[in-house]
Amino acid sequence: MPELPEVETIRRTLARCLPGKKIEDVEVRLPKLVRPDVATFVESARGRVFGEPQRKGKVLILPLGESSLLVHFRLTGQLVFLSPESAEPAYTHLVFALNGARLAYADLRQFGWLEIVRNEDLAEHPSLVSLGPEPFDLEAEEFYVMLTSRRRRLKALLLDQQFLAGLGNIYVDESLFRARLHPEREAATLSFEEARRLLRVVQDVLREAIATGGSSVRNYVDGEGREGRFQERHLVYQHRERPCPRCKTPIAYKQVAGRGTYFCPRCQR
Numbered sequence: 001m002p003e004l005p006e007v008e009t010i011r012r013t014l015a016r017c018l019p020g021k022k023i024e025d026v027e028v029r030l031p032k033l034v035r036p037d038v039a040t041f042v043e044s045a046r047g048r049v050f051g052e053p054q055r056k057g058k059v060l061i062l063p064l065g066e067s068s069l070l071v072h073f074r075l076t077g078q079l080v081f082l083s084p085e086s087a088e089p090a091y092t093h094l095v096f097a098l099n100g101a102r103l104a105y106a107d108l109r110q111f112g113w114l115e116i117v118r119n120e121d122l123a124e125h126p127s128l129v130s131l132g133p134e135p136f137d138l139e140a141e142e143f144y145v146m147l148t149s150r151r152r153r154l155k156a157l158l159l160d161q162q163f164l165a166g167l168g169n170i171y172v173d174e175s176l177f178r179a180r181l182h183p184e185r186e187a188a189t190l191s192f193e194e195a196r197r198l199l200r201v202v203q204d205v206l207r208e209a210i211a212t213g214g215s216s217v218r219n220y221v222d223g224e225g226r227e228g229r230f231q232e233r234h235l236v237y238q239h240r241e242r243p244c245p246r247c248k249t250p251i252a253y254k255q256v257a258g259r260g261t262y263f264c265p266r267c268q269r
Contacts, residue, residue, distance in 0.1 A: 002073045004134070004166030005209035006220050006228065007060055010079060011053045012210075013223035017081045018050045018062070021098040030093035033107065035115035044116040045069070045096065057131045057165035061122070068122060070115045071105070076218060077112030080104050080225045089225065108219055131165040135203050140196035147187040147195050155183035156257035158202075167202070170215050170237050173262050175202045177236045182268040183256045208233065236262040 002010070026042045028034055034041040044067060051063030060079065062069040071079055080089055082102040088095070089106040094114065096103040105114060117125055138146075146164075150157055157163055158172045167175075176183050179201040181194065190198070214220060214228030217238065221227055231237075235245050240253040244264040252265045 001058070001075050001168050002077070002214070002220055003058060003168035003171055004055075005171070005206055005230065006214035006222075007055050007058050007073070007166075008210050009214045009228065010223045011055045011060060013226075014053045014062075014079070014081060017101070017224070018103070019052050020049065021101060021103075022049045023047065023064075023096050024099060025097040027095045027097070028093075029095075030107075030110065033093055033105070033110065033113055035113055041114070041116060056128055057134070057161060058168070059127055063119075064116065067116050067118050070117055070125065070127065072113050072127060074107075074109070074111035074113070076108040078104075078106040078219065078221055079223060080106065080221065081223055082225075086225075089221075130162050132161065132163045134165050135167070135199065135206060138199060140192070140199055143199045144190070144192050144195035147190050147198075150187045152187055153184045153257065154181060154187050155259070155261060157187050159257055159259065166206070169259050169261075170217065170234070171202070171205055171209065173237045174234060175205050177263060177268060178205065180267055183261050183263055236264065238262065 023045050026045050028038045028042065031038045048064035054061040054063065058072065060071040062071065078089055082088065082104055084101065088104050091108045092104045092106040094105040122128060154176060155172060158167050175198065179198040181198060209215060209230040212229040212233065213222055213226065215230045216227035217231050236251050239251045239262060241250045244251055244267060247264065247266050249264055249266040251262055253260065253262055255261065
């Protein structure tokens with residue numbers, strides 16, 4: 001699933017080409033991807049002009065004047081700006097015809113969704129209202145209080161979008177490894193220094209991932225159709241049985257919080 005770095009990269013790439021483009025028409029080829037229904041979606045979109053792209057957590061927000069287009073990519077969603085001569089991505093299910101260009105939404109697994117919401121209703125939208133703070137908005141003291149007031153395991157807690165917005169499986173595993181914290185450790189047992197280190201590592205990992213265009217481990221591409229490169233810098237994610245880059249112990253794999261989890265059993269005790 002595209003996580004904070006991937007959605008932020010899509011936002012930044014679309015910001016270079018999308019603002020000012022008018023939606024002349026919309027072709028919805030897979031009705032289940034739009035909310036509440038095709039007719040309402042198309043009527044709400046046609047004639048609108050895109051503003052500066054925004055993001056909250058893993059949700060992309062594309063302003064359209066008095067309303068906004070919300071895009072949640074789920075597992076395999078892609079949103080790609082196309083010139084007139086560009087070919088559509090595989091599994092394209094929706095196309096916005098723009099003045100002199102197209103914006104295509106593709107989705108192999110078809111779990112993503114798009115919805116146009118009035119700006120006055122954005123704050124109360126179910127996908128946004130319950131989101132926790134983003135890692136970049138926190139200071140160490142606040143993060144320490146958040147962690148130590150919970151008795152959940154670190155992996156489960158960091159994946160919880162109501163606790164912290166934007167993190168998913170890739171960046172939780174990478175951050176816990178770099179912070180030398182076991183994914184099953186109880187959050188309430190962390191010292192202030194451990195909490196501060198974890199927050200700093202999370203922020204650093206996210207910045208590095210954004211700078212390299214995100215992680216293309218499945219079919220993720222940015223808003224201009226390019227793959228990311230942060231997967232080349234993964235230290236543990238999908239490195240099962242490979243030697244730990246610190247101690248050479250084989251990277252372990254197990255299910256934690258219902259998700260496949262990679263960690264070093266020696267460095268992350």
